[in-house]
Amino acid sequence: MAEGGDLTSKKDGSDADFKYTCTPCGDDDIREEAVKFCPVCDEYLCTSCTRQHGRRKALRSHTLQDCDASTKGSTVTMVNKCRYHPDRDIEMYCGEHDMVYCTKCIATNHRACSGILNLEDVDITSNQQNDIERLSSDMVNIQKRLEDTERNMQTNNNSIEEQRNDVISQVEAIERDLVQHIQKLKHEALEALETEYTLIKEELATNISQISKVKQEIEKTTSQLQTAHNLNAREQFVQTKLTQQTVNDAMKVFEQSEDKGRVCLRFTENTELKSIIRTSTCLGRVQKVTEKNSLLTSKVYKVSSRKEINVKMTNDSNQCYIIDICQLADGTIILADYYNKRIKRLNVNYNIKDCLDLESSPRGICYTGNFEVAVKLVNRKVWFISVGSSLSKVRDISVTGGDYNGMTYCDGELWVSDVNGVNVYSMTGTLIKTINNGVNGQRIFKSNIQQKVVNGDTVIVTDYSDGAVCLNRDGTVKRELRDKRLAITRGVCVANGGTMFICGGTSHNIMMFDRDGKCLGELVDNQGGLKNPLAMCYDKKKNCVLVASVSSDNLVVLSISH
Numbered sequence: 001m002a003e004g005g006d007l008t009s010k011k012d013g014s015d016a017d018f019k020y021t022c023t024p025c026g027d028d029d030i031r032e033e034a035v036k037f038c039p040v041c042d043e044y045l046c047t048s049c050t051r052q053h054g055r056r057k058a059l060r061s062h063t064l065q066d067c068d069a070s071t072k073g074s075t076v077t078m079v080n081k082c083r084y085h086p087d088r089d090i091e092m093y094c095g096e097h098d099m100v101y102c103t104k105c106i107a108t109n110h111r112a113c114s115g116i117l118n119l120e121d122v123d124i125t126s127n128q129q130n131d132i133e134r135l136s137s138d139m140v141n142i143q144k145r146l147e148d149t150e151r152n153m154q155t156n157n158n159s160i161e162e163q164r165n166d167v168i169s170q171v172e173a174i175e176r177d178l179v180q181h182i183q184k185l186k187h188e189a190l191e192a193l194e195t196e197y198t199l200i201k202e203e204l205a206t207n208i209s210q211i212s213k214v215k216q217e218i219e220k221t222t223s224q225l226q227t228a229h230n231l232n233a234r235e236q237f238v239q240t241k242l243t244q245q246t247v248n249d250a251m252k253v254f255e256q257s258e259d260k261g262r263v264c265l266r267f268t269e270n271t272e273l274k275s276i277i278r279t280s281t282c283l284g285r286v287q288k289v290t291e292k293n294s295l296l297t298s299k300v301y302k303v304s305s306r307k308e309i310n311v312k313m314t315n316d317s318n319q320c321y322i323i324d325i326c327q328l329a330d331g332t333i334i335l336a337d338y339y340n341k342r343i344k345r346l347n348v349n350y351n352i353k354d355c356l357d358l359e360s361s362p363r364g365i366c367y368t369g370n371f372e373v374a375v376k377l378v379n380r381k382v383w384f385i386s387v388g389s390s391l392s393k394v395r396d397i398s399v400t401g402g403d404y405n406g407m408t409y410c411d412g413e414l415w416v417s418d419v420n421g422v423n424v425y426s427m428t429g430t431l432i433k434t435i436n437n438g439v440n441g442q443r444i445f446k447s448n449i450q451q452k453v454v455n456g457d458t459v460i461v462t463d464y465s466d467g468a469v470c471l472n473r474d475g476t477v478k479r480e481l482r483d484k485r486l487a488i489t490r491g492v493c494v495a496n497g498g499t500m501f502i503c504g505g506t507s508h509n510i511m512m513f514d515r516d517g518k519c520l521g522e523l524v525d526n527q528g529g530l531k532n533p534l535a536m537c538y539d540k541k542k543n544c545v546l547v548a549s550v551s552s553d554n555l556v557v558l559s560i561s562h
Contacts, residue, residue, distance in 0.1 A: 020067040022046035036064040061086070093117045096347050112389065114347075167286060174283050185273075193265070200263050207257065214250045221246040298499045298514035299562040301523055309350045312553035316340045322548030322555065323405060324365045324451065325537035326373060328387060333537065333546065334373055335555070336362035343375060345391060348541075350557065356391035358383065364407030364417065364451075368427070376407040376416060382429075397429030405490070408452035410459055411473065417449040422461060424475070435475035444469055444477055451535060455494045455515075462489045468502055470517070479517040486511055491536030493545065495560070501545060503533035510536075510545070523560070530556065 020034035023043040034044035038053065040062045045053055053059050061081055080090040082102035092106045093099075095115020106116060221243050228239045312320050318339035326334050333346040343365065344355045360379035368374050368384070372394065375383045380402035384394045401418030408415050413432060414425045421436025421444065438444055447464035454460075455470075458478055462468040467482035467489055481502060488505035495501070500513045501523060508530050512520040523545070524530055532550040539546060547556040 020044045022049055024049050034067055037067050038062050038064055091119055093119055093122045096349065098348065171283055178277075189267070193267070197265060200265065204263065211253060211257070214253050217246050218250055298520065299495070299497045300520045301495065301499060301512060301560040301562050303524060303528070303558050304561040305559040306529070307557050308554040309557060310553055311335060311337075311344060311346070311352060311555050313340075313344070313352055313355065319551055320553045321551055322535055323362055324407075324535045325546055325548060326365050326367045327537055327539060328367050328371070328373075329369075331539070331541035332387070333539070334365060334367075334387065335548070336365040336375060338362060339551075343373070343385065343391065345387065350555065354391055356385060356393070360402075363402065363405050366407055366409045366414075368409045368414075374407065374409060374414060376402070378402045382407070382414065382416070382425075397425070397427075399423065399425060399429070404449060406449055406451045406461070408454055408459065410454050415452055415459055415461075417452070419448075421445060422449060422452075422471075422475075433475060435471065438477060444471075450490045451492050453492050453494055455498070455500065460492050460494070460500060462492045462502060464488055464490075466504075467511075468492055468500075481513045481517055481519075483511050483519045485509065485522065490534050491547070493536045493538040495538050495545075496540060496543070497562075501536060501538070503530070503536055503547065505532055505534065505550070508532065510547070524558070 018031070018033040020037070022030075022032040022034045022045055025032040025046055032046035032048070035047055036045045036050045036053075037043070038045060038059075041053075041059070044067060045064070050064065053062065053064070080100075082088045082090055082105060085102050085104050088102035088104055090100050091103055092101050093116070094101060094106065094110045094113050095117065096113040097110070100119065101110065110116065224239060225243050228236050231239060311322065316337075320337055321339040322335050323338040324336040328334065331348060333350065335344045335346065337344060338361045341359075341361050342355045342357045343362065345353045347353045358375065358377060360377040360381065362375050362377055364376040366374055371387050373385050373387055375385060376399065377383065380399055381396045382399055383396045386392050386394050399414075399416050400423060401416055404417035404419065406417040412427065414427065416423050416425060418434070421434060423434050424432045426432055436444060445461070445463040446466075450462040450464060452459060452461050457473060459471045459473070460468050460481070461471060465488070466484060466486045467480060469480050470478040472478050481500060485507060486502060486504040486509070487507035489502055490505045491501075491503040493501050498515045499520065500515075501510050502513065503510045508526045509528065510523040510530070510533065512523050514520055530547060530549065531552070533547050534550050535548040537546045538544075543560060545558040545560060547558065549556070
């Protein structure tokens with residue numbers, strides 16, 4: 001807090017001793033008596049500076065206090081403005097979201113929330129000093145992480161130019177390759193032309209020479225025939241037969257020549273090549289590829305606290321069997337309850353807010369964006385459900401593998417478990433591809449498919465054995481996550497830093513893996529109190545792992561730290 005100083009007034013030359021001196025004037029070595037204090041600026045103000053303070057647009061919302069209100073030991077009243085409505089004061093508390101708001105925020109976005117109180121009516125029983133110390137530590141940590149991220153982004157920014165130059169080099173290399181290939185095809189075409197030309201020329205020369213000889217023979221025979229009347233009958237007989245032979249030979253040459261016809265040279269263009277080039281719209285695609293979490297390092301976590309939340313509703317007809325869990329972009333948690341054939345929405349405190357009954361038992365659930373979830377049902381339907389102010393069915397599609405657990409949403413597609421592997425569907429229900437065998441025909445999965453989760457450009461799929469398989473978007477295997485300490489693997493989720501968690505149904509534990517597939521150890525061992533864990537979800541908002549177990553009304557919430 002600003003303190004009064006022992007400055008001598010240059011304005012009037014007075015050595016008067018003031019209890020509080022003006023902070024701005026003091027910065028100019030002018031001693032003036034302060035009449036007001038601004039807790040936001042942490043400054044004492046004289047009469048003149050007080051007037052100036054109120055005239056500045058950016059400072060008009062500051063509430064000035066009497067100077068004595070700022071003395072040590074007294075309570076300073078600060079008026080906090082709403083970040084969404086800067087012209088309004090913070091006056092209300094929402095218990096459901098555990099946050100303070102202005103009255104306009106409450107009226108527009110929190111009318112349906114429970115636990116709305118005026119700030120004066122909030123029972124503040126916690127130790128605020130501990131919260132302040134914790135938040136101070138959190139601020140230091142997040143500041144450091146932001147600085148690290150900023151440095152990484154700057155490095156990323158510097159590397160973009162290099163990547164641009166690499167793309168230019170690639171494009172130019174493609175151009176060179178295409179030109180060189182066309183030049184090669186041109187050279188081959190001209191070589192073929194020369195070969196055919198030479199052969200035809202030689203053949204024509206041979207034929208011309210043959211015809212020339214035949215013509216000479218005819219001329220000779222014609223001359224001999226003209227003197228035949230001077231010969232006796234026998235000699236005339238011989239001469240006529242020889243002449244007939246010459247005529248026959250000449251006629252044969254003529255007919256052969258006529259049959260062959262005129263020899264021509266023509267070039268038939270490979271229109272397919274030109275068509276491919278002309279119909280091609282690009283040499284390749286330039287894409288912005290986000291390497292999600294690439295700037296973060298997979299961490300080894302530990303459980304810092306554990307609690308259980310009862311998710312059984314009063315009108316549930318059966319014990320809960322939470323088969324799958326997903327989280328919306330705003331942090332809302334949705335549960336799929338197999339036995340009770342419904343989905344349940346939790347509020348920020350993990351209390352049940354509302355539910356929607358289904359026509360069949362669910363086997364998987366995932367968030368598809370735009371406040372919509374997809375629910376896979378045993379009857380081989382996928383329901384698309386709006387999760388706005390209320391839960392309501394929008395439409396459905398048909399799929400196979402209704403009896404198998406697990407489904408996830410990946411880049412506009414639904415990856416659905418089936419008997420032999422994973423079927424990938426469009427959002428309209430068209431089967432795009434089936435993933436079950438590798439490029440060499442070998443089986444990808446060890447057993448029946450279970451839960452799935454998307455991590456950047458990778459889809460992680462657990463199978464009913466000792467781990468999971470990481471798949472690329474095209475269905476090829478990227479790596480496997482395996483550990484013999486896992487048995488009957490089911491649930492899987494990924495923390496913000498990229499650490500992957502997999503639970504073992506009969507090993508009653510949770511293992512951690514980094515992005516390279518290395519096992520980082522156990523988050524929860526078989527003595528950690530998990531009984532037949534079935535489904536998991538990482539709460540990005542609270543840094544918690546939610547775990548549902550077979551035939552249990554309770555959801556286990558594991559707060560984690562590293």
